[in-house]
């Protein structure tokens with residue numbers, strides 16, 4: 039049994055995510071986790087909310103809530119929606135957890151011991167009215183270049199000129215609007231990533247099986263221009279992990295916190311400790327996933343993320359781990375995604391454009407979305423959600439192909455043989471041909487799933503459903519029954535067993551439909567079909583079943599038009 043550690047990029051806390059976010063990491067990660075569990079492997083699937091940083095503070099202020107309370111509420115909401123989409127995390131943690139505080143401080147201490155952290159004195163804008171330092175992007179003023187009055191301290195959005203906050207004319211706080219600002223000196227810690235360049239280079243070179251796209255992105259960041267730069271890991275904020283060296287205070291860094299980019303990926307690890315603590319497990323139980331000196335040597339670690347996150351996962355986080363000098367498990371495979379666009383434009387959280395996860399579940403069950411999103415995953419290029427395509431895909435693949443097969447065979451059986459698997463007859467050459475085709479296709483499906491080729495996997499699964507339909511169409515038990523009821527019985531027996539086979543194979547994509555089918559078949563045999571012929575005899579003659587409700591309802595033109603209108607504007 040293989041042991042597979044899976045993490046999905048952790049979503050930021052400040053709001054509900056849209057379907058583009060979902061298909062960019064959490065959903066394909068869930069597909070892979072479910073597949074590996076289905077194959078009988080041991081899986082640890084972790085995700086969490088990313089809760090620190092100024093955007094969380096500002097979102098909390100906007101909601102008129104203390105930031106800790108705001109994050110707790112948003113975490114509960116995101117967690118509930120994840121359950122709605124059947125995302126099967128072993129734990130959905132929080133980067134603000136005490137476990138992540140301790141581990142982040144631990145890593146900082148180890149990096150300091152290794153001489154990889156240096157102090158830098160910087161000038162930063164302090165707002166008296168807000169009682170805090172302001173990050174560059176939270177200072178607004180008039181652009182010296184084009185006169186735009188709402189230019190940000192890091193860049194003018196109008197003329198795209200890169201700016202320093204001190205360049206702005208009439209600068210003011212974007213938080214409070216106050217102009218009572220002052221440039222002050224402040225001290226920050228920098229992680230000396232430049233010193234880790236050779237180690238990172240060698241590590242990336244050792245990844246012979248990574249896609250070229252991934253290694254080339256990493257190499258570009260590592261070598262282009264001045265190469266990998268040292269990076270600030272602290273901030274003058276209240277909300278975050280207090281700066282400490284392990285358990286000890288860090289003289290001169292009082293009142294400061296670690297920068298969110300530093301603590302967020304450490305939560306991948308801390309999340310496992312959260313899982314252990316929440317489930318009465320020991321430290322050894324989570325460390326066997328993360329420490330190569332404590333059992334993680336044979337673990338395969340796979341990360342899922344959007345393409346914009348690749349440099350971060352190939353350089354920044356590995357720099358933290360390598361720099362610590364400790365034997366932490368590092369990533370074996372990265373699976374990254376392009377963007378999903380929405381109906382001729384982009385999904386936009388800030389503009390509320392597109393379908394958001396909570397809204398999606400209000401109008402249709404999760405499986406409809408899971409199937410469309412995964413079968414159209416933006417793998418080799420961006421892909422686009424349109425309501426027409428969604429309607430067509432659901433109606434054809436789910437309703438016409440899979441749903442119709444289930445409905446025909448169960449209803450025909452009930453009317454001619456009653457609600458149990460019929461006895462009599464034998465499987466003949468036609469059935470053997472189907473078994474041969476299914477065997478070939480199922481092995482191909484496994485190969486695509488193992489390689490995390492999401493679209494190819496969906497295509498193969500669909501072809502497996504189609505093969506059953508084609509068999510049923512040509513076997514035509516409803517005609518055969520009149521002449522040779524024994525033969526029809528064998529055909530129906532095969533068909534009912536095929537439903538169970540489909541339920542097992544389809545679980546990674548449409549887990550709720552799998553549950554419905556297994557309940558209707560009165561079976562809990564979810565064993566993966568290593569031997570297809572044996573799998574198609576799993577339900578013996580006499581085994582009772584019930585005809586399931588309509589598995590997938592078709593989307594009508596009226597519904598499609600209504601949703602198209604409803605989601606065309608801005609989210610209120």
Ligand SMILES: [Zn+2]
Nearest residue numbers: 181184194197
């Ligand atoms: Zn400008």
